Amino acid sequence: MPVINDMIPEFDLFQPADVDGALELLAKHDDAWVLAGGLDTFDWFKDRAKRPDVVVDLGAIDQLRGIREQGDGYEIGALTPLSDIENHEAIKAKFPMLAQAAQAVATPQVRNQGTLGGNIVQDTRCWYYRGGWPCYRAGGNICYADTPTSMNREHCIFGASRCVAVSPSDSAPALVALDAMMVVRSRSGEREVPAADFFIGPSTDITRMTVLNGRELLVAIRIPSTFAGAHQYFEKVRDRNAWDFPLVNVAAAFKRNGATIEDARVAVGAVAPYPMRLEAVEAQLRGKNADEATGKSAGELAIKGAKPLRHNGYKLPLMRNLVMRAVRDAQSAQA
Amino acid sequence: MEFIQWAQNPWGQEVPLRISWDLFWAALIVGAVFVVGHLVIRPRLLKASAKGEDSPGSAEGVPEKVVRHSMVSRVFHWVMAVAMLVLLVTGFLPQVGIQFPWVTAHWVAGLVLIASIVFHMVHASVFQSLRNIWISPGDLREFIQEMRHSMGQSVESPRKPGKYPADHKMFHHAAVLTGFAVMITGVFMMFRIDTPLFTRDPYLMSDSSWGWVYVLHGLGGVGLVFLTISHVYFAILPEKRWITMSMIFGWISRDKYLQNHDPERWQATEGAEK
Numbered sequence: 001m002p003v004i005n006d007m008i009p010e011f012d013l014f015q016p017a018d019v020d021g022a023l024e025l026l027a028k029h030d031d032a033w034v035l036a037g038g039l040d041t042f043d044w045f046k047d048r049a050k051r052p053d054v055v056v057d058l059g060a061i062d063q064l065r066g067i068r069e070q071g072d073g074y075e076i077g078a079l080t081p082l083s084d085i086e087n088h089e090a091i092k093a094k095f096p097m098l099a100q101a102a103q104a105v106a107t108p109q110v111r112n113q114g115t116l117g118g119n120i121v122q123d124t125r126c127w128y129y130r131g132g133w134p135c136y137r138a139g140g141n142i143c144y145a146d147t148p149t150s151m152n153r154e155h156c157i158f159g160a161s162r163c164v165a166v167s168p169s170d171s172a173p174a175l176v177a178l179d180a181m182m183v184v185r186s187r188s189g190e191r192e193v194p195a196a197d198f199f200i201g202p203s204t205d206i207t208r209m210t211v212l213n214g215r216e217l218l219v220a221i222r223i224p225s226t227f228a229g230a231h232q233y234f235e236k237v238r239d240r241n242a243w244d245f246p247l248v249n250v251a252a253a254f255k256r257n258g259a260t261i262e263d264a265r266v267a268v269g270a271v272a273p274y275p276m277r278l279e280a281v282e283a284q285l286r287g288k289n290a291d292e293a294t295g296k297s298a299g300e301l302a303i304k305g306a307k308p309l310r311h312n313g314y315k316l317p318l319m320r321n322l323v324m325r326a327v328r329d330a331q332s333a334q335a
Numbered sequence: 336m337e338f339i340q341w342a343q344n345p346w347g348q349e350v351p352l353r354i355s356w357d358l359f360w361a362a363l364i365v366g367a368v369f370v371v372g373h374l375v376i377r378p379r380l381l382k383a384s385a386k387g388e389d390s391p392g393s394a395e396g397v398p399e400k401v402v403r404h405s406m407v408s409r410v411f412h413w414v415m416a417v418a419m420l421v422l423l424v425t426g427f428l429p430q431v432g433i434q435f436p437w438v439t440a441h442w443v444a445g446l447v448l449i450a451s452i453v454f455h456m457v458h459a460s461v462f463q464s465l466r467n468i469w470i471s472p473g474d475l476r477e478f479i480q481e482m483r484h485s486m487g488q489s490v491e492s493p494r495k496p497g498k499y500p501a502d503h504k505m506f507h508h509a510a511v512l513t514g515f516a517v518m519i520t521g522v523f524m525m526f527r528i529d530t531p532l533f534t535r536d537p538y539l540m541s542d543s544s545w546g547w548v549y550v551l552h553g554l555g556g557v558g559l560v561f562l563t564i565s566h567v568y569f570a571i572l573p574e575k576r577w578i579t580m581s582m583i584f585g586w587i588s589r590d591k592y593l594q595n596h597d598p599e600r601w602q603a604t605e606g607a608e609k
Contacts, residue, residue, distance in 0.1 A: 133345050134342040134343065134344060139340075140352055141352050141353060141527070141546070141549050142537045142545065143537065144345075146537070147535075147538055148536065148538065160529050161436075161438050161528070161529065162438065162527065162528050200434070201436070203436040203437070203438045203439065204435060204436050205429070205434045307529070
């Protein structure tokens with residue numbers, strides 16, 4: 001079991017100057033740990049729940065930073081601080097929900113240090129897992145959060161498969177709703193993975209939350225212009241109004257023609273082990289008026305199939321209402 | 336190489352987690368060595384077998400097509416085979432780095448396997464002769480005699496077998512053992528995943544007992560990897576193909592029957608299985 005320490009266990013620190021150097025190190029060291037902003041990393045290290053022998057610090061790789069126009073969209077380097085995204089004029093104008101999602105993360109200090117890439121690939125906050133218990137996700141054969149006596153208030157209502165932890169990211173649902181592409185690089189080349197496919201659940205791999213294997217890096221996030229300037233909505237509910245992870249968050253984008261919704265994207269976070277795109281809800285919204293009734297039925301549809309655990313039944317009305325509010329906001333914005 | 340993975344539970348006890356996945360690779364290697372070894376001695380076995388086929392029994396009263404497997408038996412075999420392959424693919428591929436959502440397919444295939452085997456047990460007990468497949472000390476003696484004869488030792492060629500030769504019976508017994516190990520432990524393991532059948536309760540057993548359940552499941556699984564390799568290998572060998580074809584069409588020819596079976600031990604019938 002972990003004991004919180006001021007000192008972290010020793011490791012070999014590498015600080016490559018470019019992506020190729022980082023990838024070479026990852027290929028060379030099987031258990032290398034990738035360090036970006038360090039906000040997830042140093043929790044693990046100080047708890048001594050993770051003890052890698054090798055840490056690859058990406059901090060010196062400038063090519064991973066910055067927000068650039070690319071084609072008809074934008075490319076954001078994975079190491080770009082969340083505060084840069086929150087304050088970027090073009091992002092605020094074209095993709096306001098991403099700026100709002102970045103702003104909803106933790107505190108200003110954390111957002112100055114924390115990176116978009118880190119926020120996307122951060123590990124789950126299940127406190128049994130973070131506490132160093134030998135659960136499924138940690139390589140064991142039990143989920144301590146899903147037993148008749150577990151404390152599972154923050155855990156999932158969808159997508160459980162042996163593990164009931166949730167994706168805690170605020171930016172991830174926004175990127176899913178914006179049809180973003182994750183740029184993943186390895187020594188064998190570069191590939192683009194749609195944000196909705198980038199995150200994987202425990203039924204696919206119980207020890208990872210994304211498709212990244214130990215030899216790959218998320219180097220950038222490309223946001224197409226599909227929903228640039230369209231009506232967007234982001235809302236996060238948490239126990240306290242700052243420095244907290246979401247209980248549920250919702251990100252939605254709507255293309256409208258007058259009162260009619262022509263196209264929509266709705267994604268919800270912290271209800272499943274991955275940011276969950278609500279395709280059934282999107283299909284139902286297409287061609288409908290953005291009004292109270294549409295919002296209510298979208299909310300009801302959103303929670304269909306949810307399986308709450310002992311202590312997280314509250315997430316059902318919370319998620320239903322957040323989806324409803326997202327649709328209702330599209331109505332109020334057009335009025 | 337470690338055989339079992341261990342961990343410390345929250346109460347500080349050392350408990351087993353599962354088998355080491357190295358054992359999967361070991362099963363593959365043993366399977367490959369077995370195949371290569373058999374290919375090496377195969378010419379001798381074929382030679383010895385050809386001598387036996389030179390002395391077929393009397394064809395009197397033997398139908399042209401001798402029924403070996405009823406339709407029910409064949410359907411069971413292929414359903415079980417598909418379920419087994421799905422179980423092996425979903426059980427082991429994720430462990431070697433090929434990731435896909437495997438859990439649901441795994442337990443559903445497991446239930447299909449259990450249902451098919453329960454059906455087989457009832458069907459075989461009621462409609463078939465268990466003696467056909469049950470191995471006896473005499474079978475083992477004849478198997479050893481057969482091996483020695485095939486290897487050129489000066490021992491008499493053993494009597495031809497009944498419906499199933501000793502090596503088939505041994506395979507069946509090994510499959511029964513490993514199959515029951517994975518099925519019984521698999522049912523318990525369903526209490527640790529989300530299914531419509533059981534209320535999830537990881538505290539059904541102690542951590543240590545659960546660990547041994549996982550170990551037994553894994554051992555049965557790697558055992559089945561080896562058995563599947565050997566079974567598929569023999570099924571595709573040209574000299575064994577008539578047996579494989581009988582599992583598809585249900586019958587063997589009169590010649591194959593007389594060359595490979597003792598009519599006194601397995602009476603040929605046409606149209607109905609005994």
